[in-house]
Amino acid sequence: MLKQFLPDQHAKSIFEITPEVLKERGIKGIITDLDNTLVEWDRPNATPRLIKWFEEMKHSNVKITIVSNNNEDRVRSFSDPLKIPFIPAARKPLGRAFNRALKEMGLAKEETVVIGDQLLTDVLGGNRSGFRTILVVPVAQTDGFITRFNRRVERQILNWFRKKGMIQWED
Numbered sequence: 285m286l287k288q289f290l291p292d293q294h295a296k297s298i299f300e301i302t303p304e305v306l307k308e309r310g311i312k313g314i315i316t317d318l319d320n321t322l323v324e325w326d327r328p329n330a331t332p333r334l335i336k337w338f339e340e341m342k343h344s345n346v347k348i349t350i351v352s353n354n355n356e357d358r359v360r361s362f363s364d365p366l367k368i369p370f371i372p373a374a375r376k377p378l379g380r381a382f383n384r385a386l387k388e389m390g391l392a393k394e395e396t397v398v399i400g401d402q403l404l405t406d407v408l409g410g411n412r413s414g415f416r417t418i419l420v421v422p423v424a425q426t427d428g429f430i431t432r433f434n435r436r437v438e439r440q441i442l443n444w445f446r447k448k449g450m451i452q453w454e455d
């Protein structure tokens with residue numbers, strides 16, 4: 285059961301994930317979380333560095349869809365200026381939004397990776413839906429109320445994985 289929470293990969297930030305590495309692994313599409321994965325949960329717009337990362341992915345023909353549990357206004361105001369498709373109010377870890385994003389990108393699951401900062405939503409949802417998953421370290425050190433609760437549970441799960449030798453990275 286706990287293996288559903290184990291990501292395939294870990295990255296210190298989204299910027300460690302390059303088009304070259306994705307292409308080597310046969311990845312043509314990214315389903316990514318928004319808050320604390322791409323930018324801080326309270327930052328309304330993309331940073332210049334993130335805009336450059338999106339441009340590199342687009343130039344390399346890597347498709348991106350943002351799948352967020354946040355409301356439509358938040359996700360739209362972030363995504364629209366960048367012309368990035370999005371699915372708000374996704375209800376992760378349920379699989380419906382992941383599968384919708386996949387269909388809209390026109391890719392196979394084997395060609396797509398789910399990237400996020402939370403085990404209980406992004407990794408669990410991606411794994412349960414049959415995607416490869418990458419857990420990134422949260423961009424911000426602060427979280428909303430529900431996410432703070434989730435982080436406590438996540439720490440316990442990660443500690444269990446460490447004790448079993450299933451992960452070697454440090455947060």
